Structures are given as C-alpha cells and as structure tokens.
Amino acid sequence: MMSRQSSHDGYDSYQASRPTFYIGQHDSSRTDALTDSQYSHILDYGFSFGTAPITNSHFHERVVALQKSYLDDVAARDLTPAERANPSLPGPTIPTLSDEDTSLFPGPHITSIVAYSSPWIDLYSADPLVANLSRQVLNLEVAYASFCGVRSVIVPGPRADAGEKGVAQYGRAIDEALRVAGRTIIVVHLPMYREPGLEEKGDTLSGPGVYPTATSTAVAGEEIDIYSAWDTWHTVRSMCKYDPRLFVAVRIPKRLPETELQTRWFAEPLHYLTFDASIFQQNRAGFPSLSKNHQLLINKYMRLKNAPWALLSDVGPDAAELASVTGFQLPSSPTATSGNNFPSLAEAHSSSSGANKRSRPTTNPYYSYLKYLEREQEPYSTTETSTLASFQDWLQSPLQPLADNLESATYEVFEGDPVKYDQYEKAIAAAMADWKRLYRPSSAIPRPGAAAVPAGTPTIPELVVTVAGAGRGPLVTRVIRASKATGVPIQLWALEKNQNAYVYLCRMNKQVWGNKVHLIKTDMREWAGPVAEGHEETNTITKVDILVTELLGSFGDNELSPECIDGIQRHIARPHGISIPQSYTAHLSPISYPKVYAELSGRAPSDENAFETPWVVHLFAIDLVSQKVPGHPRFQQAWEFVHPVRLPFVEDWTAKHGLKKVQTGGGGAMTLATGLNEHNVRHCHLKFVCRPRGVIHGLAGYFESVLYQPAPTANGSAPEPIEISTRPDQIDRKSKDMISWFPIFFPIKKPLYLPPDSEIEVSMWRQTDDSKVWYEWLVEVFVWAGPNSRVKVAASELHSSRDVACLM
Structure with a gap:
C-alpha cells in the first residue's frame, strides 16, 4: 500500500507534468477591498488571488460632484463662446485621496491582491474635461496602489476603438501611469474582440449612451471588426515603447474568433485570461462548462513559459456571502485590539468559535471546472520538458564553432537529442548498404602482404569513412554502429580542432572504440587526407568514401558548413564519394514577436x-x-547548398599556393576580397501574403537537410530521402521531436504595420569577404491601390550582421 508521503509525491509529479492554472476571482460590482477574513474566505474556495478596487463609491461621488460643480460654475459665469473655448481656461483638480476614499490598505495579503482601477473613468473620451479627470483619477489610483505594495494594477481598456484620437489619448495616459508607478505592472483589460457583452458594466464619466452596448449593437446589426481591439492594444503598447511592465488581460468571448486572431493574442504579453460567467454553458449534469474550442485555446495559451493567469469574473462568492463573513481579523496597526500584533487568548477563542459557526464554503463550480481542465491537459511532450521550456523566447548569440572552442556542457546539450543522431545513423547505414549492394569501388588500399582476392569473387568493400568536426564523438559511435548493422567493414578517421575535445576523444577511443579510430587534431580544412592503413611508412594518402559532418546551424549555413565542407571535400573519392549531409536549404517566414522585440x-x-x-x-x-x-507558402526557401561540389578554381589555387590562409583585399569580388568564397554567396527575394492586418517584428529562419538519398531499388523505385527539418510544418514528418536546433530570428529595428491584404517582400543576402560570413536583410510592405498598381506603405532599413559576423 502506498504511503501518504509517496502518494503526495506522486500527485506532485503528475501535476508537474502539466501546466498549472492560477485562478483568481473578480467581482465587477465590488466597490470596496475585501477584509482579511473575506480574502481568506475566497482562498478557501481554492482561488489563488482576488481583485480589489483601489478607490470606493465615496471617491466616485466626490469626482462626479467636482465635475458637476465645475460645469455649473462655468455655466453660471457670463462667458462668451470664445472665452469658453479658450484652452487656457483652468480645469478642476482632484484633491488627494483620503482614508474615506479607499478601503485598500497595506496588509498580509497585499502582494497577492490584484488592484482594479475604477471602471467609470473614460481616458478615451472626446470631452477634454472627462479625459482630464479620468487621467487624474488613474494617476492617483496607481500611485496609491504602488504605495500599498500592490504588484499589478488592471486598467479597463477603452470601450471603443474607432477614434484614433481617443486611442492615442488613452495610450498617452497609460504611458504616464507607468512613470507615476515606477515599480508596478500595468495591465490593460481588453476583449479579444468587440463581441457584444464583453465591455465593462456601468456608465462612465462621459454619461450613459456614449458607447454602443450589447443590445444596441445587436439591434443595429452592425458588423464587428474583430481586429479593432488588437489594433487598440498595438497602438497603446507602441506608444509605451513596448514597456516591459505593460501587459494585457484578454476577455475571452462566448464565440471564439478565427484562428489567426487567437494566435495574434497568443504572441502578446498576456497576464490574465478573463472568463465571465456568461460564456459558460451548462453540461448535462447542470454544471458550467466550456466548448471544445475554448478548451483547445486554454490548453494552447497555458503552454507558454509565463502562462497567463485565469480570472473568473462575476461567478461568486457574491457580495451578500462575503458580507456575512465574520471572524478575527489581524489588526492593521500595533494599537488595534489588544495593543500588540497578536490576539489575546480570549480573542483567539472568540475568533475560533465564530469561525466554527460558519461553515466552510462549498466548492465554486466555475473554479472546479477550470481545475478539471487543468487535470485533463495533455502532458508535456518531449519537446516541452522544463529545460526546453526555460529556453522559450530566450535570446542566444549564434555559436562561432570555428572561432571558439566549445565547452563540454555545450556538446552534452547537443548529444541529448537522440532524434538527430538516429537520423544520421539511418543515413550512414543506408549509404553503406547502397555501397555494398551496388559494389561501388572503395578507396581503401590493400595492405602490404594481403592475400589477393580471385577475380570475380564478390567482396564487401572496406570503406574509408571520416567524421569531420567530431566533438565528443557521438557521430563516431553511430558510424561504428551502422558498420556493424550493415556488415560493411570500415577504416574510420575522426577530426577535431578543439584540443580540449580531442582529449575526450582519446579517452573514448581507448575505453569505448577499442583504439580502432584514427584521431587527428586539426582544422578539417587543413587536413592532408587519410593515410592508408598499412602504408604509414610511405605516408600514402587515399580518399574518403563517406564524409560525415554535423556543421549545420539554425539557418543551415550560419555556422559555416559550406565553407568547412569546401575545405575538406577535395578528399572525397570521385565519382562515388558521399557527403552526409548531401544538401540543406534555408527557409524564412515573417513573424510578429512583441515579447522579444521588447527585450x-x-x-x-x-x-x-x-x-x-x-x-x-x-x-x-x-x-x-x-x-x-497558391504560389506563396507561409515558409519559403531562401537558398540551397549541395555537397560535394567540384570547385576547380579553389582546387587549382590550392595546388598552386598550398594550404595557407587566404589573404583578403585586392580581389575582384563584391566585398573586395580574393573571391575564393564567392560561390557561397547567396541572395533571395521572397513574397508573402498577409490577409488580416498585423505587425512584423522580424523574420523566423529554419532549415531542412537531406542527409542521404538512398539509391533506387532493383525495381527502379526511389526510396524516401532521409531528412531532418526544423520547419514547423515539416518537423513532425521528417524528424519528429528533434531538439538539437532552435530557429534563428532576424529582427528589424522598427516594427512594420501591415494593412489588410498586404504583400510582404523579403530580400536577404549571404555575404562573405573570405574571412567571415554575414547576412543582410530588408523587409518591405505593399498594398494594391488598383488592378495594376501597388503602393509601398512601409519598409525596414537594410540590416547587416557584418559587425557580428561568423569568422572563418
């Protein structure tokens, strides 16, 4: 029988394998902060946090009275129209808060309380008086909440999106609030789209009927622009310069919009997902539930490293229940009750007796349903381990494997991906099997004194295999395994320039590989070639039948795989020699990436x-x-590299000048280099189509590689190539759960706004001056102004990574 401790550990382990939901409680009609006892009552339901209004109805009445008295005073004065319109006419100033204006005070729960700004203010208003008073209220509230120790403040978003002036006015007020409360998180509360019923309840300082309601929208039959709320958010956060303390809370609608809008919000800095009682439906048992589409959305959003918290709105406990909560409350100051920070025995007994008379709250059905969804989530997959999740949206500088010597821990991370090495082993084994089946010639030279093989006798060729850039040897192990699996004997060389990794390889050769591997500490580009076994005294150089490398980077060629293979491919036997990988392609897609752009x-x-x-x-x-x-896929190929490729110019130059470093400058190449690496220069111009409006923060880069294309079978059919891919739409088909490479991100300095039905054109160059390789990229946005006329509406500057180039 399982002990209680082990059972608890088992549950923790089960829960740790899935995202955790943090669920809060919000009451839109609440006008006073909860007492400590009331807050504890909410926690007893299971909620993780609750919201609290910063100011109360007394303050609201005071501001409304100030507004009215000011208008009455202006109306009573004998002012001409010009005087009334004078922008220097002084407006009212709201006096500072008093203890009658708020019930929010520092206390034991303050750091887990989410403050809620007054929903009756109207920062969006076209009325200068209303907008000014609203701005003053917001500044007073966020400043006081910050003083109390509140960590985040939710500010209701504008109730409309159509007026650019109003949105800009709102955005400027939020920017000011961020400066007023310099350590507090500001969260703008917006609907996912303007579905009727998602707006804040109650009138604002602008008065009733100013903004459309659910009823008026439905009666008018107006078409809803589902991107308008996102547009408002984009304007606000752009005005606030992507401030890292600015977040968004999204109200989930009853009818979910198209997937593109759901994904748009997924990319934003989400802090809360708000679920109103009205979006739930009753299941057969009469309990609240959500549609399958809602469940899929929640499960997707909760996969984020910093997953949003759920905020249940107007689902109870109601005000009457909370008002009935009694019991001992911790004194807010040392002078309260017994004169110290602790209750007397009599007070504690009285409190305990009162608490015993009050029944523990029953489970909230809405909270219970969300916890049910938490338990029903799919467990974390292989690619969602805690280690990998910690890397989500985390910037890493590209490796410089030629310029730097990698550490053992870096190699160990690479080696932790079995998928990549399984695919490599399949490719190596397929190449050996083809060589054996087709009786291709071998580069192995018979050893002196070896018995002659009678003519016509079928033999299994002994292949010369080289692993270039062996690291700590994972590919060496896979080559040996492929040799045993296919029954093809090999002579194996492993090259590594990192002198520290070379020590590790020596240890592996003695303890694991039985000293059967020829280890060479050298840059692969400077290697003279394999010395035939048995011919060491004469230093007889032979060729390589199969060259295996793992030099690919996140963009395929960004860690100089083409340049490295160029330097060693002269040793590949012709015409049958094989390079694994045989080819690789780079791919691009424009993306919106606000989180990383902010960083x-x-x-x-x-x-x-x-x-x-x-x-x-x-x-x-x-x-x-x-x-x-059609004709413009979401992921498009930028360019391709194929190996081996015959380079007569390079080979002739090497034969003439030897293996010394190429000197740059004075050549006829584009970058005034000698031009020896010009064949590895690339350029692409791609066109993407964007239907809804949006924003671009840069380009996502991926790669695909054909490790080996098996030879046609006896009946002439062509087997599937053995591939690896990081493209999101291909990775599951070609190399599912492969984690060796994260994508690459090419940022742009200024985000580009996309109107609806835009065309995005991307130009990219891979440049070299024979000593380093870098990229240059440009993004342009076009819209059609007529059947035969396009207009450029936005363009980035030409970006260049030359100052941080990959050194050869």
Whole structure:
C-alpha cells in the first residue's frame, strides 16, 4: 500500500507534468477591498488571488460632484463662446485621496491582491474635461496602489476603438501611469474582440449612451471588426515603447474568433485570461462548462513559459456571502485590539468559535471546472520538458564553432537529442548498404602482404569513412554502429580542432572504440587526407568514401558548413564519394514577436548590434503573420547548398599556393576580397501574403537537410530521402521531436504595420569577404491601390550582421 508521503509525491509529479492554472476571482460590482477574513474566505474556495478596487463609491461621488460643480460654475459665469473655448481656461483638480476614499490598505495579503482601477473613468473620451479627470483619477489610483505594495494594477481598456484620437489619448495616459508607478505592472483589460457583452458594466464619466452596448449593437446589426481591439492594444503598447511592465488581460468571448486572431493574442504579453460567467454553458449534469474550442485555446495559451493567469469574473462568492463573513481579523496597526500584533487568548477563542459557526464554503463550480481542465491537459511532450521550456523566447548569440572552442556542457546539450543522431545513423547505414549492394569501388588500399582476392569473387568493400568536426564523438559511435548493422567493414578517421575535445576523444577511443579510430587534431580544412592503413611508412594518402559532418546551424549555413565542407571535400573519392549531409536549404517566414522585440529594445541602448544580430531563439510566443496561398507558402526557401561540389578554381589555387590562409583585399569580388568564397554567396527575394492586418517584428529562419538519398531499388523505385527539418510544418514528418536546433530570428529595428491584404517582400543576402560570413536583410510592405498598381506603405532599413559576423 502506498504511503501518504509517496502518494503526495506522486500527485506532485503528475501535476508537474502539466501546466498549472492560477485562478483568481473578480467581482465587477465590488466597490470596496475585501477584509482579511473575506480574502481568506475566497482562498478557501481554492482561488489563488482576488481583485480589489483601489478607490470606493465615496471617491466616485466626490469626482462626479467636482465635475458637476465645475460645469455649473462655468455655466453660471457670463462667458462668451470664445472665452469658453479658450484652452487656457483652468480645469478642476482632484484633491488627494483620503482614508474615506479607499478601503485598500497595506496588509498580509497585499502582494497577492490584484488592484482594479475604477471602471467609470473614460481616458478615451472626446470631452477634454472627462479625459482630464479620468487621467487624474488613474494617476492617483496607481500611485496609491504602488504605495500599498500592490504588484499589478488592471486598467479597463477603452470601450471603443474607432477614434484614433481617443486611442492615442488613452495610450498617452497609460504611458504616464507607468512613470507615476515606477515599480508596478500595468495591465490593460481588453476583449479579444468587440463581441457584444464583453465591455465593462456601468456608465462612465462621459454619461450613459456614449458607447454602443450589447443590445444596441445587436439591434443595429452592425458588423464587428474583430481586429479593432488588437489594433487598440498595438497602438497603446507602441506608444509605451513596448514597456516591459505593460501587459494585457484578454476577455475571452462566448464565440471564439478565427484562428489567426487567437494566435495574434497568443504572441502578446498576456497576464490574465478573463472568463465571465456568461460564456459558460451548462453540461448535462447542470454544471458550467466550456466548448471544445475554448478548451483547445486554454490548453494552447497555458503552454507558454509565463502562462497567463485565469480570472473568473462575476461567478461568486457574491457580495451578500462575503458580507456575512465574520471572524478575527489581524489588526492593521500595533494599537488595534489588544495593543500588540497578536490576539489575546480570549480573542483567539472568540475568533475560533465564530469561525466554527460558519461553515466552510462549498466548492465554486466555475473554479472546479477550470481545475478539471487543468487535470485533463495533455502532458508535456518531449519537446516541452522544463529545460526546453526555460529556453522559450530566450535570446542566444549564434555559436562561432570555428572561432571558439566549445565547452563540454555545450556538446552534452547537443548529444541529448537522440532524434538527430538516429537520423544520421539511418543515413550512414543506408549509404553503406547502397555501397555494398551496388559494389561501388572503395578507396581503401590493400595492405602490404594481403592475400589477393580471385577475380570475380564478390567482396564487401572496406570503406574509408571520416567524421569531420567530431566533438565528443557521438557521430563516431553511430558510424561504428551502422558498420556493424550493415556488415560493411570500415577504416574510420575522426577530426577535431578543439584540443580540449580531442582529449575526450582519446579517452573514448581507448575505453569505448577499442583504439580502432584514427584521431587527428586539426582544422578539417587543413587536413592532408587519410593515410592508408598499412602504408604509414610511405605516408600514402587515399580518399574518403563517406564524409560525415554535423556543421549545420539554425539557418543551415550560419555556422559555416559550406565553407568547412569546401575545405575538406577535395578528399572525397570521385565519382562515388558521399557527403552526409548531401544538401540543406534555408527557409524564412515573417513573424510578429512583441515579447522579444521588447527585450531587444531594452538591450539596444547598451548593445548597438542588438537589432543587427541573427539570434538563436526557441520561438514560441510568435504569430506567423502570413497565410498559405497558391504560389506563396507561409515558409519559403531562401537558398540551397549541395555537397560535394567540384570547385576547380579553389582546387587549382590550392595546388598552386598550398594550404595557407587566404589573404583578403585586392580581389575582384563584391566585398573586395580574393573571391575564393564567392560561390557561397547567396541572395533571395521572397513574397508573402498577409490577409488580416498585423505587425512584423522580424523574420523566423529554419532549415531542412537531406542527409542521404538512398539509391533506387532493383525495381527502379526511389526510396524516401532521409531528412531532418526544423520547419514547423515539416518537423513532425521528417524528424519528429528533434531538439538539437532552435530557429534563428532576424529582427528589424522598427516594427512594420501591415494593412489588410498586404504583400510582404523579403530580400536577404549571404555575404562573405573570405574571412567571415554575414547576412543582410530588408523587409518591405505593399498594398494594391488598383488592378495594376501597388503602393509601398512601409519598409525596414537594410540590416547587416557584418559587425557580428561568423569568422572563418
């Protein structure tokens, strides 16, 4: 029988394998902060936190009275129309808060309380008086909440989106509030789209009937612009310069919008998902539930590293129940009750007796349902381990494997991906099997004194295999396994320039590989070639039948795989020699990435290359802004590299000058280099189509590689190539659960806004000057102004990573 402790551990382990829901309680009609006893009562239901209004109805009445008295005073004065319109006419100033204006005070629960700004203010208003009073209220409230120790303040968003002036006015007020409360998180509360019924309840200082209600919208039959609320949010956060303390809370509608809008919000800095009681439906047992589409949305959003918290609105406990809560409350000051911070025995007994008379709250059905959804989530997959989740949307500088020597821990991370090495082993084994089946010639030279094989006798060729860039040897192990599986004997060389990794390889050769591997400490580009076994005294150089490398980067070629293979492929036997990989392609897609753009904006003042660096990132909170349309897929190939490739110019130059480093400058190449690496220069121009409006923060880069294409079978059919891919639409088919490479991100300094039905054109160059390789990229946005006329509406500057180039 399982002990209680082990059972508890088992539950924790079960829960740790799924995202955790943090669920809060909000009452839109609440006008006073909860007492400590009332807050404890909410926690007894299971809620993790609750909201509290910053000011109360007394303050509301005081502001309304000030507004009315000011208008009455202006009306009573004998002012001409010009005097009334004078912008220098002094307006009312709201006096500072008093203890009668609020019931929110510092206390034991203050850090877990979410403050809620007054929903009756109207920062969006076209009336200057209302907008000014609303701005003053907001500043007073966030300043006081910050003083109390509240960590985050929710500010109701505008109740309309159509007026650019109003949205800009609202955004400027939020920007000011961020400065007023310099340590507090500001959360703008907006609907996912303007579905009737999602707006704040009650009138604002602007008065009744100013903004459309659920009823008026339905009666008028107006078409809803589902992107207008997101547009408002984008304007606000852009005005606030993507401030890292600015977040958004999204009200989930009863009818979910199209997937593109759901993904758009997924990419934003979500803090809360708000669920009103009205969006739930009753199941057969009469309990609240959500549609299957809602469940899928919640499960997707909760996969974020910083998952949003759920906020249940107007689902209870109601005000009457909370008003009935009694019991001992911790004194707010040392002078309260018994004169110290602790209750007397009599007070504690009285409190305990009162609490015993009050029954423990029953389970809230809405809360219980969300906890049920928490338990029903799919467990974390192989690619969602806690380690990998910690890398979500985290910027990493690309590796410089030629310029730097990697540490053992870095190699260990690479080796932790079995999928990549399984695919490599399949490719190596297939290549060996083809060689054996087709009786291709071998580069192995018979050893002196070896018995001659009679003519016509079938033999299994002994292949010369080289692993270039062996690291700590995972590919060496896979080559040996493939040799045993296929029955093809091999002579194996392993090259590694990292002298520290070379020590590790020596240890592996003695303890694991039985000293059967020829280890060479060298840059692969400077290797003279394999010395035939048995011919060491004469230093007889032979060729390589199968060359195996794992030099691919996040964009395929960004860690200089083409340049490295160029330097060693002269040793590949012709015409049958094989390079694994045989080819690789780079792919691009424009994305919206506000979270990482905000981080780069914060780095830019101290890092002038922040927006010129192609960053390696585990892309997660992104929105792929383009759509798949005929001729213009969402992911498009930029360029390709194929190996081996005969390079007569390079080979002739090497034969003439030897293996010394190429000198740059003075050549006829585009970058004034000698031009020896010009064949690895690439350029692409791609066109993407974006149907809804949106914003671009940069380009996502992926790669695909054909490791080996098996030879046709005896009946002439062509087997499937053995591939690896990081493209989101192909990885499950070609290399499911592969985690060795995160994508690459090419940022742009200024986000580009996309009107509806835009065309995005991307130009990218891979450049070299024979000593380093870098990328340059440009993004342009066009819209059609007529059947035969396009207009450019936005363009980035030409970005270049030359100052952070990959060194050869």
